[in-house]
Amino acid sequence: MNQFLKYIIFKLTPNLFFDKIAYLFSKIDKQFLSEIKDKQNAFVFLGCDYANLGDYAITLAQREMLTILFPERNVHVISVGRTYSALKTILYHNNTEDIITIIGGGNMSELYYGYERKRNFIVNKTHSYKVISFPQSYVFGNSSLAKLAVKRSSQEYSAHPKLMMIAREELSVSRMKDGFPGLKISLLPDVVMTLDRRLQLPRKGIVISMRNDKEVLLSEQERNDLIQTAWMYSDGKVSFYDTADLRGDNETNFKELLNTYSSAELVITDRLHGMIFSYITGTPAIILPNTNGKIGASFKWISDCGYIKFIKKDDIHNIKKLLPEMIKKKIDNDDFVNRRNNFIKMYKDLLCDI
Numbered sequence: 001m002n003q004f005l006k007y008i009i010f011k012l013t014p015n016l017f018f019d020k021i022a023y024l025f026s027k028i029d030k031q032f033l034s035e036i037k038d039k040q041n042a043f044v045f046l047g048c049d050y051a052n053l054g055d056y057a058i059t060l061a062q063r064e065m066l067t068i069l070f071p072e073r074n075v076h077v078i079s080v081g082r083t084y085s086a087l088k089t090i091l092y093h094n095n096t097e098d099i100i101t102i103i104g105g106g107n108m109s110e111l112y113y114g115y116e117r118k119r120n121f122i123v124n125k126t127h128s129y130k131v132i133s134f135p136q137s138y139v140f141g142n143s144s145l146a147k148l149a150v151k152r153s154s155q156e157y158s159a160h161p162k163l164m165m166i167a168r169e170e171l172s173v174s175r176m177k178d179g180f181p182g183l184k185i186s187l188l189p190d191v192v193m194t195l196d197r198r199l200q201l202p203r204k205g206i207v208i209s210m211r212n213d214k215e216v217l218l219s220e221q222e223r224n225d226l227i228q229t230a231w232m233y234s235d236g237k238v239s240f241y242d243t244a245d246l247r248g249d250n251e252t253n254f255k256e257l258l259n260t261y262s263s264a265e266l267v268i269t270d271r272l273h274g275m276i277f278s279y280i281t282g283t284p285a286i287i288l289p290n291t292n293g294k295i296g297a298s299f300k301w302i303s304d305c306g307y308i309k310f311i312k313k314d315d316i317h318n319i320k321k322l323l324p325e326m327i328k329k330k331i332d333n334d335d336f337v338n339r340r341n342n343f344i345k346m347y348k349d350l351l352c353d354i
Helices: 003-011 017-025 030-036 053-069 080-093 110-125 144-159 170-179 220-233 249-260 272-281 296-300 311-327 333-351
Strands: 041-047 072-081 099-102 105-110 131-138 163-167 185-187 206-209 239-240 267-268 283-286 309-310
Touching: 003 110, 003 144, 003 272, 017 110, 030 072, 030 080, 041 080, 041 110, 053 072, 053 099, 053 105, 053 249, 053 333, 072 080, 080 110, 080 309, 099 110, 105 110, 110 131, 110 144, 110 206, 131 170, 131 296, 144 170, 144 283, 163 170, 163 333, 170 185, 170 296, 185 267, 206 220, 220 311, 249 272, 267 272, 267 311, 272 283, 272 309, 283 311, 296 309
Parallel strands: 041 072, 041 099, 099 131, 105 131, 131 163, 163 185, 206 239, 206 267, 267 283, 283 309
Antiparallel strands: none
């Protein structure tokens, strides 16, 4: 739908109007109710139920992190499609000692306003609960719809007495403080960075994972030049893997992606989770920027790992020099383990005292 048309529709309707209607017609899930009754629970709302391996990995990593942090609790993933019925069931159960978390990622934006509205609605309905919004990138633009969305989000978030809002890079901390004045903003790395998916597989060739959507920054000519360079330095062994354009189930695709990355000498990507998948598999990677700056900002968490290299758009012409150097890079396994333990400790220090 056209962004301006969206703006007109939401401007003329009360905040969360469509979500309230969907919630009204949703039903209590009796099976889900039996699973959470008389138990200590933690919930992951807006879990990935669509073809996107970045968001699937966030869902998986968030569930694993909650299991580490709260071993006494049963962790339940609530997919996007189950938002209203699951929320109605949880509120019916009325155990305010349960912990509600909302998926991290990069959908805090007018471009993905359906997800932002659902986050608003969950926060709106759960004032009696501890709510943790896992590390997000704030990527609202300057359009009329974006300004309206920020205003409405700010109202919902600031009204919640127990909300913990977390950014996944310093750039988003600054943006959230501007967009949501008065709201305390915490900082943690993307939760997928806490995973360890290193596989001991033979490595050969280059994998290219490039965007083909509204966040792409490179021109078509720059992309073609990049592919040609990769062919030159890999003896023609170049494969392409888009982490968002997939068929089949996410679990199978994620295992395939991990094997693909772990079998590559080098990954070239302009996707944030392409960078993070390279990191958690110990795969050397050259990272290119996208339109919203979240890759460069998130790179700071792993900038000194030694096998991930971020290059700015103006430096893409230097990729011919970088390729032979990066292909030879090796992971320091002890450093990886220490960094992962530090990331997990950061989560424990912030979240275990809520």
